[in-house]
Amino acid sequence: MNHHLQSFTFNGHIEPVHQAYLKKHGVLHFKRFVSQSTVAGFLAEIGHIEQYLIARHITKVNGIPLKYGTGVDGRPIIQRIAFASKYSNTLHRFLNSEALGALTALLAPYRGRIGEDEKDGLVVNHYINSGDSSFTRLGWHTDSPRDLFLGSRIKPMLNVGLHLDDCPYENGGLRILPGTHNQGLWTLFFKKKYFIDHTPDKNETGFSIEAGDLTIHDGRLWHRVQQSPFTGEKSRRRVMYIPVITGNYQPKDANSTTPFYHQLAGIKRSPLLFKRKQKQEQQATLPLLPELNT
Numbered sequence: 523m524n525h526h527l528q529s530f531t532f533n534g535h536i537e538p539v540h541q542a543y544l545k546k547h548g549v550l551h552f553k554r555f556v557s558q559s560t561v562a563g564f565l566a567e568i569g570h571i572e573q574y575l576i577a578r579h580i581t582k583v584n585g586i587p588l589k590y591g592t593g594v595d596g597r598p599i600i601q602r603i604a605f606a607s608k609y610s611n612t613l614h615r616f617l618n619s620e621a622l623g624a625l626t627a628l629l630a631p632y633r634g635r636i637g638e639d640e641k642d643g644l645v646v647n648h649y650i651n652s653g654d655s656s657f658t659r660l661g662w663h664t665d666s667p668r669d670l671f672l673g674s675r676i677k678p679m680l681n682v683g684l685h686l687d688d689c690p691y692e693n694g695g696l697r698i699l700p701g702t703h704n705q706g707l708w709t710l711f712f713k714k715k716y717f718i719d720h721t722p723d724k725n726e727t728g729f730s731i732e733a734g735d736l737t738i739h740d741g742r743l744w745h746r747v748q749q750s751p752f753t754g755e756k757s758r759r760r761v762m763y764i765p766v767i768t769g770n771y772q773p774k775d776a777n778s779t780t781p782f783y784h785q786l787a788g789i790k791r792s793p794l795l796f797k798r799k800q801k802q803e804q805q806a807t808l809p810l811l812p813e814l815n816t
């Protein structure tokens with residue numbers, strides 16, 4: 523690790539020092555952005571959403587494929603959920619909370635907003651090394667070029683990650699190349715082979731993450747997810763991503779088509795999904811924000 527990243531404490535608003543750090547390094551780490559009990563509540567909520575989607579054989583939400591896998595007990599799990607806040611009042615409220623709203627100031631001079639209904643909405647990633655897990659790591663990429671596949675120009679964006687499991691550096695997790703958000707289009711497109719390259723970089727750095735921590739990275743920053751060296755429970759890593767975006771409002775709905783970048787990200791159809799393909803039409807008529815909340 524060449525770079526040592528600083529972490530910050532969030533006191534309800536974005537300060538010039540946060541702005542400056544993000545601008546320089548392309549990343550910002552807030553310790554304990556939410557409490558342990560909030561994390562526990564979110565995890566319970568995500569569990570309910572997952573059961574809801576599995577029980578109904580939902581394979582896509584608003585055109586975004588859900589990534590099915592197998593948990594440690596052999597039962598199906600969903601390793602990537604999109605638009606999760608559409609199924610949960612708790613998560614919906616979190617996305618619309620003052621604390622998250624305050625983060626949009628980081629996109630200044632652009633007017634930032636929380637993309638609850640845009641891009642992939644609130645994404646929940648669930649990595650685990652178990653027999654049949656299909657999601658244990660993610661190759662080098664930046665998040666910005668997805669705009670191109672959505673038919674628009676690359677616009678400023680931030681990806682806000684709320685971490686739901688402890689993940690010390692030795693457990694793997696998010697690895698970034700500080701400063702690569704500011705190095706022009708060549709770097710953005712060609713620095714590494716998108717999603718194929720998993721090789722550690724001598725300039726990469728990682729984090730010491732506790733559940734409840736928040737990381738924010740510029741959409742143009744190169745990053746990857748290092749696989750945990752452990753198996754089973756110790757390898758479990760759940761993180762929610764919230765897009766902070768600007769520009770025209772481009773909401774998605776049940777009729778939205780699947781963007782091409784989902785093929786790139788290696789979110790391939792598993793045999794399990796194939797069997798469920800005929801059920802896909804179901805999602806077009808499925809009401810979002812059902813009454814599964816207590």
Ligand SMILES: O=C(O)CCC(=O)C(=O)O
Nearest residue numbers: 647660665683696747761
């Ligand atoms: O899991 C992470 O921390 C990063 C995920 C990521 O980079 C992505 O989904 O684009």
Ligand SMILES: [Fe+2]
Nearest residue numbers: 663664665745
């Ligand atoms: Fe990413």
